[in-house]
Amino acid sequence: MIFGKKDHLVGLDIGSSFIKVAELKVTGKGIVLHKFGMARTKPGSIVEGRIVDMPGLANDIRALFKSQKIREKNVAISTGGHSVVIKTINTATRPEKELHNTIYSEAEQYIPYDIDDVNIDYQVMGESEFSSDQMNVLVVAVKKDLVAEYIDLIHLAGLYPKIIDVDTFALQNVYEKLPSENLEIITLLVDVGASKTSLNMLKAKTSLMMRDNVSGTNQIIEEVLSRFDVTMDEAEQIVNGEANDIAGKESVQEISLEIAQSWCSEICEVVNTYQTSANDEKVGKIILSGGGVFVKGFKDCLLSEFGDDISIMNPFEALIVDKKKFSDSFITRTGPLAPIAIGLALRRVDDK
Ligand SMILES: Nc1ncnc2c1ncn2[C@@H]1O[C@H](COP(=O)(O)OP(=O)(O)OP(=O)(O)O)[C@@H](O)[C@H]1O
Ligand SMILES: [Mg+2]
Structure with a gap:
């Protein structure tokens, strides 16, 4: 794969909680991580996958490109959810x-x-x-109106949308480039974001099942908001473990755990339904990504229900990463949030 000047692209994952941007460079040694950055999306800018605050989001995207010093204007974006x-x-x-x-x-x-x-x-x-x-x-x-909405947003941010992908495909694209994965084993990719979960079950580069549902970390925030007298920002801080001194912390942990268990049950149901319909052909591993991986108890619940083979995706493993530019702690912190942006950045303009 060679990224010439003409078909160079920036991967842009416009999440309802974080916008992520990734730019890669192809060298003789392999694909190098050139730029990666994230910016918080203002709460309420995207609701149920639809853009509510287009000028605000366009500004956030513009600011992120500026702060990361990305000059390339051709982007690959993705959509998911209901539409x-x-x-x-x-x-x-x-x-x-x-x-x-x-x-x-x-x-x-x-x-x-x-x-x-x-x-x-x-x-x-x-x-x-x-x-x-x-x-x-x-x-x-x-849905055409969803595509039109995202195209308008990208244009408003001063960029050109060259590829409009689907979250689950972008996730698959990066997974297939991870060096240590055995693609023959039936694998379930699960990305738990803020407002949605994307599932893709794969065997040997073929998808056996793909689906999005509305589970996500926002469920925890909504529950905290309904039970405690806190603002949206405070609720987010509590959930992200950034506000330890707030009263009721233990109750928040309980809420998180309950919701993580509901995600775990949904995943186990997907696995069981597949295994039953496919004459007990086993799902061999589950790879998690998205902000949901940080929620305490989620991975443990899957470990106890499913067994050992649960891991957290590190999409940077598909790339050559200069440790002087991107520290180990940056990679660990951002890795689970980065797969879709990197999967998109790996696309080329002439890809379907
Ligand atoms: N360290 C952390 N601890 C707990 N939760 C975290 C942490 N970091 C991120 N999160 C949660 O993960 C969410 C962001 O995850 P992610 O970036 O996958 O969502 P998104 O892609 O913006 O959402 P979506 O794809 O659903 O639109 C945040 O809203 C936050 O609640
Ligand atoms: Mg997301």
Whole structure:
């Protein structure tokens, strides 16, 4: 992979809690981490995946590019949540030309939106496991108004959106480049963000299941706000362990634990449902990312329910990192939050 001047891209993950930006450089020795930075998103700027405060967000993105001294204007961004539907469908094997019409005419059955309101993309995944006359096709539908909203935002920030990806794909993209992972083992990638969780179950670079749900660290903050007389900022500080002297700290820990256990149950259900439907084919490992990994009890709960093979993703392992530029503690702190931005930065303009 060579990033020429023309197809160089910056990965931009616009989270509802943190914006992350990553720029990579290809050298003879491998892909080097050139820039990585994060900035807090103002609370309420993005709600349920939709942009509420466009000028504010555009300013935050602009400021982040400035503080990181990133001059490149071509960006890859991603979307997720409610307005994105990902389905693997089973259809009769046919030439690519005919497939297009079939997907569009059948799409209404499995996409809960009006077909005129969505952009549809698809990829043939191979022969169906049920019949050699059938094939599996991965279909992605994204609401047009959501895409338009993000394009407007990027333009307002003075940048050019060259790729609009999906969070779960970006996560997969970085995972596949991690040096120490055995891609043959069935692996569940789980990114628990502030407002959503993205799941992608993979085997040998093929996705067996992808899904987003509304679990996230905001659940903890909302619960703290409803039970204690604190402001939004204070609630965030308590949850992030930055305000230890506030009364009721123990109760907050209990709330965190309860919610972490609910995430753990959801994940175990996904694993069990898959294992049952696939004749007990085992899910071999779970790799966690997103701010949720910092919530006490989450990983421990999975360890006790699932077994040993739970790890936290460090996407920087896919890259050459200059320790003088990015300290070990910076890498440890930001690693779990960085996969989607890095997965996006690894894309090229001519990628699909
Ligand atoms: N050290 C920490 N301890 C506890 N929680 C943390 C810590 N760091 C981050 N978080 C939580 O993680 C959240 C941010 O995670 P992340 O960056 O994955 O979310 P996001 O990508 O902005 O959200 P989304 O993808 O859902 O829009 C913060 O809102 C915070 O609650
Ligand atoms: Mg996120």
